[in-house]
Amino acid sequence: MSQEEKDVYVSFACQSCMQPIVLDESLDNIDVHSMAELSLPIYSGSSKTLDTEDVSAFDHFVPPYPLSDSINGTDFMLVSDGRDKKLSNTFKLKAELFDCLSSNSEIDHPLCGECADSILESMDQELKVAEQEWRDYKNYLERLEQQQDRPNIPALERELIELQENEKRMLSELEKLKKEEKSLNEEIKREEEEKVKLQKQEAIYWREYTKHRRELMLTEDDKKSLECQISYAEQQLEKLKDANIFNITFHIWHAGHFGTINNFRLGRLPSAAVDWSEINAAWGQTVLLLSSLARKIGLTFERYRIVPFGNHSYVEVIGENRELPLYGTGGFKFFWDTKFDAAMVAFLDCLTQFREEVEKRDTEFLLPYKMEKGKIIDPSTGNSYSIKIQFNSEEQWTKALKFMLTNLKWGLAWVSSQFAND
The missing domain is CATH 1.10.418.40 (Autophagy protein 6/Beclin 1)
Incomplete structure (x- = not known):
């Protein structure tokens, strides 16, 4: 394989993991019918084709990496971004093919093998869920078709009217409750402010209490000391009463x-x-x-x-x-x-x-x-x-x-x- 062919193979990156990918060689052999279909506009009413040299026409095109790298042990050289020269017809066809695929699905192309497998698994799960829902709806439809009694439309309409009235009444009640909630929130806010004031007053009270408690303890100590002094003085007085100064x-x-x-x-x-x-x-x-x-x-x-x-x-x-x-x-x-x-x-x-x-x-x-x-x-x-x-x-x-x-x-x-x- 020539160097030019290698450049073509590696000129695209995976739109999921953004890693450079090597395209399969079968994409090089596109028949005339496929090429005619690819020559049609991707979007109706669009006058732009791939014959123009405006690279911005590729909605989902990712420029190639200007790097030298190795993937899975295969040596290749990434080409430059290609914005300063004409792209080859083969490269344009591949780009338009990927652009068409991306436009017709929710998934951007091209994809590497691992990302494609991961997306397929996810789509399989979605398919299983959709199939289960389809079966459930089908069973429900069969039960409805097997029912002999048809639904009582007037009764259902009356029930609907009652439900609507109940809805109005409930909405009215809801409005009242909202007003009450607003009033209660305002009351709670006032109570919270009052709580903060009371907490501050409580802190001041406890400081004053501690101060007065300390003063009381000091006063009690002084009182006990004075009582001891008075007792000692009385004892000395009794002794002095029995004594004669002369x-x-x-x-x-x-x-x-x-x-x-x-x-x-x-x-x-x-x-x-x-x-x-x-x-x-x-x-x-x-x-x-x-x-x-x-x-x-x-x-x-x-x-x-x-x-x-x-x-x-x-x-x-x-x-x-x-x-x-x-x-x-x-x-x-x-x-x-x-x-x-x-x-x-x-x-x-x-x-x-x-x-x-x-x-x-x-x-x-x-x-x-x-x-x-x-x-x-x-x-x-x-x-x-x-x-x-x-x-x-x-x-x-x-x-x-x-x-x-x-x-x-x-x-x-x-x-x-x-x-x-x-």
């Missing part, structure tokens, strides 16, 4: 030969040289105690006014504008300075006035040591001890101060007993 504030005791107040020693011994700062502090506590006791029972001292001023407390002589210091700054004996001695005598006088005031209120009250004119007398021995430093020994002076603190402790106990509920 006994707590002023603790009078002794340390060997020394009398002490709040652990400050009052006095000096050759064997125990107490620092004057400690003695002054002890005197300051003593003055504060007597001043507090006198204020508690409403006593105003005559001739003197004791002034608590820490370790620099003093006694003021009323009417003389003179201060007597109840603190020392140097050695034991100061023969040239008698103010300290005068201050201690004045303090003992004030303590005596306190005793006299208490005895007026309580005839059974009695101090363990007598006091008179700057001296303290021990009833058990009858010995008297001067509270002055001049012309006195450290032992005597220290003992007098110890007895004075003892009397002051008794006065403190009496005031505490009288004013226990205050």
Whole structure:
């Protein structure tokens, strides 16, 4: 086979899968009658023939592929698209044949073997379905022809009229239902909008609820804390009710030969040289105690006014504008300075006035040591001890101060007993 013949065979593509196909050689031997039929116009009234050089006249013509390829192992060369030169008569006849076939059926030609087989199978199925429908219609027609009673046309017409009226009524009802549906849809839309609003309000409510719930929990915690504090305060109050402020504030005791107040020693011994700062502090506590006791029972001292001023407390002589210091700054004996001695005598006088005031209120009250004119007398021995430093020994002076603190402790106990509920 020549190269030109190969070109003719492969100048068409399958109209289904668009793959190039090789035409059968029998298409080359078309008889004269067939060629005369093919020379007739494909469409009535059409003046175009294949003699024209307009390639667009082939309605279903697919240009050949300008490619080199191999199909089923057979080598061939695809020709060019052929638009720039005249086609051969044989190629035109084949193209018109395929165009005629395509025009007279719903299938475009040419087809390859596989696509043709697939279309034949599909058409076989359609044929079977058509044959089954034909048999069904034929059977139905035979049954109708065998029926002796003819259909009651008037009854059927009346039934048709009724059905038409029912149809009108149903359509009218359908219109009403559509209107109701539209109304319901609008109502649903409003309800949906209301639902969205309620959901937003619900979210706001839950936020507020959570906020207030948290505040409530914090308030309850604060309440419990306050209740615990109140309970503790009440317990402390009960303890304080049983306690006496004087006994707590002023603790009078002794340390060997020394009398002490709040652990400050009052006095000096050759064997125990107490620092004057400690003695002054002890005197300051003593003055504060007597001043507090006198204020508690409403006593105003005559001739003197004791002034608590820490370790620099003093006694003021009323009417003389003179201060007597109840603190020392140097050695034991100061023969040239008698103010300290005068201050201690004045303090003992004030303590005596306190005793006299208490005895007026309580005839059974009695101090363990007598006091008179700057001296303290021990009833058990009858010995008297001067509270002055001049012309006195450290032992005597220290003992007098110890007895004075003892009397002051008794006065403190009496005031505490009288004013226990205050």
